[in-house]
Amino acid sequence: MASKTVTIGSRTGLHARPAAVFVEAARAAGVPVRVGRPGGAQVNAASILAVMGLGVEHADQVVVTSDSQETVDQLAELLARDLDED
Secondary structure, eight states, X not given: OEEEEEEOOOTTOSXXXXXXXXXXXXXXXXXXXXXXXXXXXXXXXXXXXXXXXXXXXXXXXXXXXXXXHHHHHHHHHHHHSOTXXX
C-alpha cells in the first residue's frame, strides 16, 4: 500500500470545484483510492460527499492512499495545486 501526505493548495480547501476535480481524477485512476486527515479515518476518494465531508481547508494536510504509487503521486500533486484557479 502506497501513501503520501500532502498540504492542500486550494484556497477553498476540498470544497465544491477542487473536491470535484480531485474526485474525478480519483475515479479515473482505475484503482481504489482513499483520502483522510493524518491519523484519522480515510474515506473513498471517488465519493464527492465523503471527500467534502472531511471538512479539509486550505493548508490542511491529508493522506492519499492506494495500491498504486503512481496514482498516489499524481493525486498528491493535484491536491498541492490551487484547483480554484485551474
